[in-house]
Each structure stands twice: as structure tokens, then as C-alpha cells.
Amino acid sequence: MKRTHYCGELNERHEGERVLLQGWVNRRRDLGGLVFLDLRDRTGLVQVVVDPESPAFAEAERVRGEYVLEIEGTVRARPADQVNPELATGRVEVAAARLEVLNEAATPPFPVDASWRGEDDPAERVNEDLRLKYRYLDLRRKPMLDRLRLRHTVIKAIWDFLSAEGFVQVETPFLTRSTPEGARDFLVPSRLEPGKFYALPQSPQLFKQMLMIAGVDRYFQIARCFRDEDLRADRQPDFTQLDLEMSFVSQEDIWAINERLVAHVFREALGVELPLPFPRMPYREALERYGSDKPDTRFGLELEPADALFANSNFNAFRSVLEAGGAVRGLRAPAELSRKQIAGLEEVAKRYGAKGLAWVKVGEDGLSGGIAKFLDDGALRAWGARPGETVLFVADRWNTALEALGQVRLALADLLGIERSGWNFLWVVDFPLLEWDSDLELWTYMHHPFTSPHPEDLPLLESDPGRVRAQAYDLVLNGTEVGGGSIRIHRMELQQKMFDVLGIPREEAEEKFGFFLEALRYGAPPHGGIAWGLDRFLALMSGAASIREVIPFPKNQSGRDPLTGAPAPVSPEQLAELHLKIEE
Structure with missing residues (x-):
């Protein structure tokens, strides 16, 4: 199978060429003995004409929508009255000399062809669970493939930029220790050590800090993260973030490189030039002016x-x-x-x-x-x-x-009906380090327990914790938080003091974080970083209403996967191997 061109690539320059195309039938029309097929692949579609005298005619008569075909023929100009200026290939067509049905197709449970012709897409009004159950068909639609391509372009732009800036990509473990990070962990039972569990990472937080201790200096990762929390339009139990960390830096350094990275991504993916630097607004001012720590300033x-x-x-x-x-x-x-x-x-x-x-x-x-x-x-x-x-x-x-x-x-x-357009980025800074939990009657962290207090506020950490500012910052786009980070605590004694203020006993801190506290004793450099919610970022860039629209195989609003049926029961034998028993 030697495909010579993709369907959406053909134009007047290819007139007279013999081409071999492969793809799906987007639409079939039978007009007065002539069979017209719109053949589609990921790049677009092209009109194929099968004449009654063509050896391909007999096969073309049995073809239906979504059949998988291989077609060989000659590119020719369309008659002037049949030119379609709305279509990239609308000035040419392919006269088929050979047609092979590579696979037949059942009728899809919802139409997938309309968006390729620029028509109203009925699939947009289909129940979302039905789309997710047949996600492989949903992804055939042009808007969905466009979002996958955008995802690829954005991630490639991130890789190119950060690699040129001296960052090293490092994978961190999926199976790790359960540590409190603000949400419930997904737990994985150990077969070899009954009664003990791994946890899937809510973020690579401690590992990226230990990479700074190791001297990596500039780290990044397109990281998969897992949080067992209630779902919303901008949340999934498993999601993707851009994670990066830098040594010997201030907040200003992190803001500057992230602004240049965002500008590079928008330039490469959308052809948009963003004005730099991004505005900055203290947390308290954001609340006073907009009633939100992620204000929409448009x-x-x-x-x-x-x-x-x-x-x-x-x-x-x-x-x-x-x-x-x-x-x-x-x-x-x-x-x-x-x-x-x-x-x-x-x-x-x-x-x-x-x-x-x-x-x-x-x-x-x-x-x-x-x-x-x-x-x-x-x-x-x-x-x-x-x-x-x-x-x-x-x-x-x-x-x-x-x-x-x-x-x-x-x-x-x-x-x-106030218009909200454009790309308004904003740094929200000077968050409180701690907030009072009235139910538990103790101080808890606003971001995570490894965030460094503002140096000027260190004397207040024990005497007036509520007034201590964090060296923490959120990146906000059009009223949505798309990133968050901080300068980290790099001295073991300050980290221990932070645990004390949070009411975490020394024994508990040693049990849960002993490996990290031990690492801090070996010369941790000053360091800080950020994580972008890549799915949220892509949803905003593509104009999608939900991050589910930019994730290839997402869960639904209930955390279920209609495609595979997950989560699902497992066999008694599997449970026995893990020394687990289900209680009704």
C-alpha cells in the first residue's frame, strides 16, 4: 500500500498526476450513472468520480459511508460550475481507475461526516456518553481531530522551547508513596507486600524537588497525574500537566521564562503574538476588585x-x-x-x-x-x-x-451579553501561605506544605500565621487558573517548622515525608517551579467547553469510561492475589 498523497493535499498543482489515496467514505452520491465519493482522511476530503466505464464502477456501487477504501486515479480540474470554494480541494477531483474496499463499515450511531463539509454537525447535540462510548468514531470528526493536532503542536512547542533553554526532560514514577497533597489518592495494592499500597501521583512535586537536590538544575515533564476528586468541566481523575522546576531562581525568573514559553506556544500553535510581560495582581486585590483569585479581566x-x-x-x-x-x-x-x-x-x-x-x-x-x-x-x-x-x-x-x-x-x-474576547493573561501573586480550617480548628496550607513563606513574613510564621504571604503564584487566562507554582522551602529546619505550624507531629512528618526531609539535609539549592494544567490550557486555546473535548479518551462527569466500562469488577482470583476482600 503505497499511498502517494493525503486527500486534503490535492490541488491544481497535481492536475494530470496519477495518485493512490486511502481513507474513509465521507459521503456517496449516485447521479445519473456517475458515482461521486468524498474520500476523507485526517487532512481533509477530496471528491472522487467513478465513471460507468471505469473498472472501479462495480465496486463503487456497493460502497457506503465510512467504508475504508483504496483508490487509484488521475487528478483533474473540476468543471467550472462544480468548483467548491469552501473546500481546500474544491477545484480538483480524482477520476478513479481502481477502487478496492479495504473494509466495510456498520452505520455509525451518530453522524461523523458533516463537519468535514463545513455543515452543521449533528454530533454536537448527541448525548456525551454516547460519543464517549464510541470515542473512536467521535475522533473521526474534524473538530476532534483538529484538537488532537493542536495538542500535538502545543506539546511539541513546549519541548522545543524548554530543550533550547537547557531543561532536561525526566520521567518520575507512577507508583509511589501516598502523601497528603490536597486531594484523595488513587491507591494501588501491593501483591508482594500484603496490606501495603502504592499511590498514583497527584503531581511529581517531591520528585521534582529531589531532582533539584540532585543537581539537575532545570527539569520538565509532560506529566500524567491522578486525583480522586469530584469531577467538573475542568477536572478529570487522570489528567496531564506541564511540570517544570528550576534551581537558584526567584519568582521573577520563573515568571519571565513562563511568559516567554506561553508566547512561543501561542505563536507556534495559533499564530498569535502575546504582549509581554503579563500583568501581576496581588491575591487580595484580585478578590477586592473581582471577587475571585482567578479573575476574568476582559x-x-x-x-x-x-x-x-x-x-x-x-x-x-x-x-x-x-x-x-x-x-x-x-x-x-x-x-x-x-x-x-x-x-x-x-x-x-x-x-x-x-x-x-x-x-x-x-x-x-x-x-x-x-x-x-x-x-x-x-x-x-x-x-x-x-x-x-x-x-x-x-x-x-x-x-x-x-x-x-x-x-x-x-x-x-x-x-x-458583555463581549469577552482576546487572551488576557494575569499572574495572581502574594497568596496567603495558610488558611484557617474552622472545622478542624487548625491552620492548613493554601497550596501545599512545601511552599516557601515570603522572607519578610518569616517572623510571623509562629506568632501570626494568617498574615504570612506565600511565595506562590497562579497563572490565569480569561478567568481560568491554568497554572500554579511557588518558590519551595529548601532548608530542612524551615520545612520542619512549617509542619509544626500545620499541626503535623514530628513522628507523623517523619513517617510520611522522612525520605524528603532526609534529602533536604544534603544541600538543597533554592528552587521553585510551576505546573500548567495542560488540558485546561488546550480547552481555552481551542474554544472547547470542557477539557473532555481535548482529551483523546476521557472519563465522563461521573468518572466512568463509557468506552471500556471502567471502573469494573475484577475476578475473585485477582482480589485473592492482592489479599483483598470486597465488603458489601
Whole structure:
């Protein structure tokens, strides 16, 4: 089988050439004795004409959609009235001299041909589980193959750039020790040591730090990671990340090389030039302005402090929140919203922890509706409200008020049809190192326990942990976190102190992290790094609604694989080998 060309490559330059093509029948048409076949492969499709006098005619008559064919023939120009300018090969066709059916095909459970002709694709409206069950057919569709090619191009661009920058690609183990990293581990029982387990890595975190201790200096990996957590549109139990680590660096060094890497990837994959450097915004400012630590900065509608409007008001619900140390934040909607629209936004606020959503309409002649009777018209206008606006308020604990109103902000942008286009990258920096867990009544890490405190805040680590900033940073694209990293703790005594603040006893720290603490004793260099959520990155670059659209064989929203039926029972013999028993 000596294929001479791919289907989508043929054009006027090939007129008169004898070609041998192989692919799938995208569509068959029988017109007045002539048989027309659109032959498709991964590059596109080309029209094949089979004349009644052709030796291929008898075979062509039995051909149906998705049959696998080998066709030999001559490239010729299409008649002028049959040129298809929408098709890359639309000015030529192949006159078939020989046709061989390499394999017949059953009728697909959903159509896969429409997208190749630039038509509305019915498969987009098919139940997702059906698409996943027949993923090998789903991947025949043009949008899906385009996303696979984009994935390849992006990963190649990453390899090329980092290799040129002196990074070394290193694979780290899939079977490792269970260590607390923020999500549940997938456990793998050991057959040779009954009662003991491996864990699949949530990330290569400790291994990449030990590579820095080993002197690798610049490491990267396209890493497979595993987390047993609840699924969303941007999460999978097994996923891919770009993982990199560098020695003898500051945050500035890591930001700079990642910005150049992102710019290289966008240039190679999308032909887009990104402006550098990316803006930087402290964590607290991001929350205050946008109600999110991953803000979408492509539009305004920023949150505004409104404590002064209610500090001395008769609106007891808000005043009592302020007296208890809470906060009031406002959001000015540049439109007069209906009661139904406000009710919908209030549901959003409640879903994110707020007790309600107060509102008032600002008119030319005064205030109306909602909490108008509790507000002073002059004070509200001095605060910034303008006629024609509807002002929305949330009062609650500081973080709850901001997060809830931040989600209302996003919903309001959807409601008003505010355009969000372009590529807005942002570094969110100066995260808190720790956050208080009110259920467990102890401090816990915001990122992971190996993140280095800001040097200026080290004296506060034991006396006032909540005020300690982390040398941590997230890379945000259009309101989605696509990467996160930090400068790591490289001194054993500071790492031990961090465990102490987290309430991890010395014995437990030694049991879980003893191998790593031992490594720190042998001269760890200052180091730091980042991990990109590669699937999220690709979903945004391709315009996909879910990371499942850019993963070749993903799980569904329930964590199941409709294609293979995983997870699935195993035999009693397999369980016995692993010294396991299933309890009903």
C-alpha cells in the first residue's frame, strides 16, 4: 500500500498526476450513472468520480459511508460550475481507475461526516456518553481531530522551547508513596507486600524537588497525574500537566521564562503574538476588585467597597454584619434589571454562600425598589452610582461577600451579553501561605506544605500565621487558573517548622515525608517551579467547553469510561492475589 498523497493535499498543482489515496467514505452520491465519493482522511476530503466505464464502477456501487477504501486515479480540474470554494480541494477531483474496499463499515450511531463539509454537525447535540462510548468514531470528526493536532503542536512547542533553554526532560514514577497533597489518592495494592499500597501521583512535586537536590538544575515533564476528586468541566481523575522546576531562581525568573514559553506556544500553535510581560495582581486585590483569585479581566464591572454606605444606616441586616467584622460590597449593573433578572442573580449569590442579594435602582429623580428606603440618594451618587444603573449589594464575612458577588459579576456579564474576547493573561501573586480550617480548628496550607513563606513574613510564621504571604503564584487566562507554582522551602529546619505550624507531629512528618526531609539535609539549592494544567490550557486555546473535548479518551462527569466500562469488577482470583476482600 503505497499511498502517494493525503486527500486534503490535492490541488491544481497535481492536475494530470496519477495518485493512490486511502481513507474513509465521507459521503456517496449516485447521479445519473456517475458515482461521486468524498474520500476523507485526517487532512481533509477530496471528491472522487467513478465513471460507468471505469473498472472501479462495480465496486463503487456497493460502497457506503465510512467504508475504508483504496483508490487509484488521475487528478483533474473540476468543471467550472462544480468548483467548491469552501473546500481546500474544491477545484480538483480524482477520476478513479481502481477502487478496492479495504473494509466495510456498520452505520455509525451518530453522524461523523458533516463537519468535514463545513455543515452543521449533528454530533454536537448527541448525548456525551454516547460519543464517549464510541470515542473512536467521535475522533473521526474534524473538530476532534483538529484538537488532537493542536495538542500535538502545543506539546511539541513546549519541548522545543524548554530543550533550547537547557531543561532536561525526566520521567518520575507512577507508583509511589501516598502523601497528603490536597486531594484523595488513587491507591494501588501491593501483591508482594500484603496490606501495603502504592499511590498514583497527584503531581511529581517531591520528585521534582529531589531532582533539584540532585543537581539537575532545570527539569520538565509532560506529566500524567491522578486525583480522586469530584469531577467538573475542568477536572478529570487522570489528567496531564506541564511540570517544570528550576534551581537558584526567584519568582521573577520563573515568571519571565513562563511568559516567554506561553508566547512561543501561542505563536507556534495559533499564530498569535502575546504582549509581554503579563500583568501581576496581588491575591487580595484580585478578590477586592473581582471577587475571585482567578479573575476574568476582559471586562469591567468591578466590585466596590460599600461599608460606609451602611455603617450608620437603619438597615440592620447589613449594619449588624459590619459590627461583627464583616464587609459590604457593591456591584453597579449598567442597566435597569427586572425583578426576574435580579432573582436569578440572587440565586447565584446564595449558591456561593451569601444570605441574599440586596438591590436598588438609580433613576434621574431618585432611588427606587429593593432597599431604596434605607439609602441616602446623595450618598449613593457620591459613592459612584449613576442614573440607569441597578446596584447590587452583598453583606457577609469578607471572603464570602467577595466570592458571592464575584460570581454574580460573571452571571451579570452573561445576562447583559458583555463581549469577552482576546487572551488576557494575569499572574495572581502574594497568596496567603495558610488558611484557617474552622472545622478542624487548625491552620492548613493554601497550596501545599512545601511552599516557601515570603522572607519578610518569616517572623510571623509562629506568632501570626494568617498574615504570612506565600511565595506562590497562579497563572490565569480569561478567568481560568491554568497554572500554579511557588518558590519551595529548601532548608530542612524551615520545612520542619512549617509542619509544626500545620499541626503535623514530628513522628507523623517523619513517617510520611522522612525520605524528603532526609534529602533536604544534603544541600538543597533554592528552587521553585510551576505546573500548567495542560488540558485546561488546550480547552481555552481551542474554544472547547470542557477539557473532555481535548482529551483523546476521557472519563465522563461521573468518572466512568463509557468506552471500556471502567471502573469494573475484577475476578475473585485477582482480589485473592492482592489479599483483598470486597465488603458489601
